Amino acid sequence: MQTRKALMATASLAIMACLTGSVSAQNNGARNAGAAATPPAANATILPYQSPPRHLLYIATPGDEGADDQSGVVVLDADHDYRFVKRIPYGLAASELPGPKISGMTSSIPANKIYVTTDGGSMIAFDLKTDKIAWTFKGEKTPVKLQRRGAAADGCCERPYTLPGGKTLLVASAYNAWWYLIDAETGKQLGRIDTPETPRSHNLAVTADGKLAILATLSGPKEGTAGVAVVDLPNKNVLRYIHFSDAVRPITINHDGSLVYANVNNLDGFEIGDTKTGKMIKRVELPGEMWKAKWADPNAHHFGHGLPSHGIGMTPDESEIWVTDAANDAWQVWDNPGDGRNPVYNPSKTVPIQAGIGSSWISMTNDGKTAFVGDGSIIDVRAHRVIGTMKDEYGRPIHAAEKVLAMTFRDGKLVETSNQFAIGDAKAREARLSHETGTRQASNNGN
Amino acid sequence: MRPAPVLTFLASFLALAGLANFARAQDPDLAALNTKASSLDAQDYQFVQPVCTRCHSPEMFLHSRTWSGWKGIFDQMSGYGAAATPEQWDHVHKYFQHSLTLIDVNHADEDELSAVLGVDEKTAIAIVQRRTDRPFKTAADLEAVPGVDKERIEGVAPRLLFDRLPEDQ
Numbered sequence: 265m266q267t268r269k270a271l272m273a274t275a276s277l278a279i280m281a282c283l284t285g286s287v288s289a290q291n292n293g294a295r296n297a298g299a300a301a302t303p304p305a306a307n308a309t310i311l312p313y314q315s316p317p318r319h320l321l322y323i324a325t326p327g328d329e330g331a332d333d334q335s336g337v338v339v340l341d342a343d344h345d346y347r348f349v350k351r352i353p354y355g356l357a358a359s360e361l362p363g364p365k366i367s368g369m370t371s372s373i374p375a376n377k378i379y380v381t382t383d384g385g386s387m388i389a390f391d392l393k394t395d396k397i398a399w400t401f402k403g404e405k406t407p408v409k410l411q412r413r414g415a416a417a418d419g420c421c422e423r424p425y426t427l428p429g430g431k432t433l434l435v436a437s438a439y440n441a442w443w444y445l446i447d448a449e450t451g452k453q454l455g456r457i458d459t460p461e462t463p464r465s466h467n468l469a470v471t472a473d474g475k476l477a478i479l480a481t482l483s484g485p486k487e488g489t490a491g492v493a494v495v496d497l498p499n500k501n502v503l504r505y506i507h508f509s510d511a512v513r514p515i516t517i518n519h520d521g522s523l524v525y526a527n528v529n530n531l532d533g534f535e536i537g538d539t540k541t542g543k544m545i546k547r548v549e550l551p552g553e554m555w556k557a558k559w560a561d562p563n564a565h566h567f568g569h570g571l572p573s574h575g576i577g578m579t580p581d582e583s584e585i586w587v588t589d590a591a592n593d594a595w596q597v598w599d600n601p602g603d604g605r606n607p608v609y610n611p612s613k614t615v616p617i618q619a620g621i622g623s624s625w626i627s628m629t630n631d632g633k634t635a636f637v638g639d640g641s642i643i644d645v646r647a648h649r650v651i652g653t654m655k656d657e658y659g660r661p662i663h664a665a666e667k668v669l670a671m672t673f674r675d676g677k678l679v680e681t682s683n684q685f686a687i688g689d690a691k692a693r694e695a696r697l698s699h700e701t702g703t704r705q706a707s708n709n710g711n
Numbered sequence: 712m713r714p715a716p717v718l719t720f721l722a723s724f725l726a727l728a729g730l731a732n733f734a735r736a737q738d739p740d741l742a743a744l745n746t747k748a749s750s751l752d753a754q755d756y757q758f759v760q761p762v763c764t765r766c767h768s769p770e771m772f773l774h775s776r777t778w779s780g781w782k783g784i785f786d787q788m789s790g791y792g793a794a795a796t797p798e799q800w801d802h803v804h805k806y807f808q809h810s811l812t813l814i815d816v817n818h819a820d821e822d823e824l825s826a827v828l829g830v831d832e833k834t835a836i837a838i839v840q841r842r843t844d845r846p847f848k849t850a851a852d853l854e855a856v857p858g859v860d861k862e863r864i865e866g867v868a869p870r871l872l873f874d875r876l877p878e879d880q
């Protein structure tokens with residue numbers, strides 16, 4: 265009996281020692297370090313296991329000039345110096361390669377797909393899990409009036425845009441006076457928006473809340489048309505049109521779509537339209553001595569799309585507006601202070617590019633750190649320096665790389681995507697303004 | 712009915728387990744590791760402890776990795792249940808970036824340069840601009856960039872890399 269009591273006492277002591285030791289082991293780091301540790305918050309969430317993110321760059325080819333000797337969607341690894349990963353083919357016979365030029369590219373996170381539009385009269389969806397064609401959308405069943413050389417008779421398709429939520433695509437017809445709404449999962453047409461006063465649908469941008477779409481036409485005053493239609497997207501209703509000085513080319517918008525910045529023909533620079541009043545409020549030119557004589561010289565050849573500036577975008581925080589400058593083979597940068605109505609040219613931020621190629625588009629990563637431009641250059645946005653070149657599996661630079669998406673994957677699933685258009689973002693802008701305010705206050709306080 | 716052998720076995724097992732835990736709590740090596748880990752950045756280490764050392768000895772992380780390598784580890788640990796508030800994660804990240812991150816000077820972006828080298832954004836941009844013209848080859852090259860703190864660079868010199876990192880980093 266005494267033996268049993270002794271054993272029981274030993275067991276109890278051992279249990280106590282074990283528990284004490286266990287508690288000590290969990291806290292010993294704090295105690296040994298001689299500092300009071302902050303315990304994890306009671307409401308801290310435990311995240312499910314995730315594989316590391318993979319950052320890939322998708323480039324839809326052939327490019328706009330059609331002479332880049334490329335076909336398919338080229339995928340590069342942004343985590344490893346943009347090295348080549350693979351080429352997703354369009355499933356064309358050899359005799360059909362390289363295929364029609366690509367007019368636009370977008371993606372959908374919930375559908376896990378990318379979409380390319382072509383001058384060949386189709387919009388093609390690729391499943392990102394299999395890299396196979398999921399569906400193909402064709403335009404009209406009866407031939408439409410051709411509004412531009414090379415346009416398809418079925419009226420499909422120019423630039424696409426994925427609406428917020430990722431379930432619906434808004435797609436320009438091939439230079440006709442309407443826009444398609446397409447189901448991102450199935451490719452079925454959900455609706456159509458008619459824009460009779462901007463009859464050659466081409467570029468577009470949509471606000472993050474999905475309420476406003478700015479739909480641009482490849483026409484202008486010479487054809488007696490407006491430049492962009494401001495559309496109430498939920499009601500598919502044109503609110504107003506904005507006229508610019510010449511035909512509108514690439515555009516970008518600020519965070520709430522209240523301002524549209526548009527390249528127009530015959531201008532090295534851009535014009536700004538106020539979407540609330542429907543007025544063009546400012547014309548912003550590169551200093552005349554830098555481009556007017558060059559552009560007027562009949563013996564000079566300028567690479568691009570037949571105008572001095574075919575390419576415009578803004579950093580997500582809206583602090584800078586980037587505009588391509590074919591006359592000087594460069595990207596020019598305007599600082600964009602205040603309400604964004606008075607950009608200031610900043611020559612110290614000019615980014616020279618390779619001459620004789622043309623750099624006619626700009627896309628950016630969502631964090632605004634990296635830009636991808638039409639000549640295939642990869643640019644560090646804050647440093648205003650070219651840091652790399654998009655290259656294919658043969659090491660050839662991918663010129664005319666105008667349809668680019670920077671996308672993040674986890675476990676093979678798309679979790680984040682950029683947009684073909686570099687537009688303003690409310691959160692990034694707010695963070696910048698908050699930072700600037702804090703810096704000013706610190707400065708005023710003598711810190 | 713003779714419970715004594717069972718109780719004897721149970722008592723022995725628990726006693727051994729208890730002693731092992733107790734010994735771990737009093738382990739002078741562990742204390743030394745904590746002191747070493749704290750000496751790198753005592754303030755931020757306070758936040759590392761409840762997140763990391765509640766399960767692991769500092770020995771597990773007192774070595775250098777690239778920032779993407781550390782982010783992968785944090786992701787993995789989150790999956791295993793490591794929990795922290797956003798503020799705690801900020802401090803944990805700062806601790807690792809400041810003290811335990813290898814930096815590829817000729818390829819890292821401005822944010823990583825700022826965090827690891829302790830420079831402001833303007834200086835980080837100047838570093839990127841300089842390296843696009845001429846890649847850095849030595850710590851002395853880096854110290855020549857206006858705004859770079861020489862003492863700090865000397866402190867992080869063993870973690871500065873001027874060539875491409877190996878794939879497994």
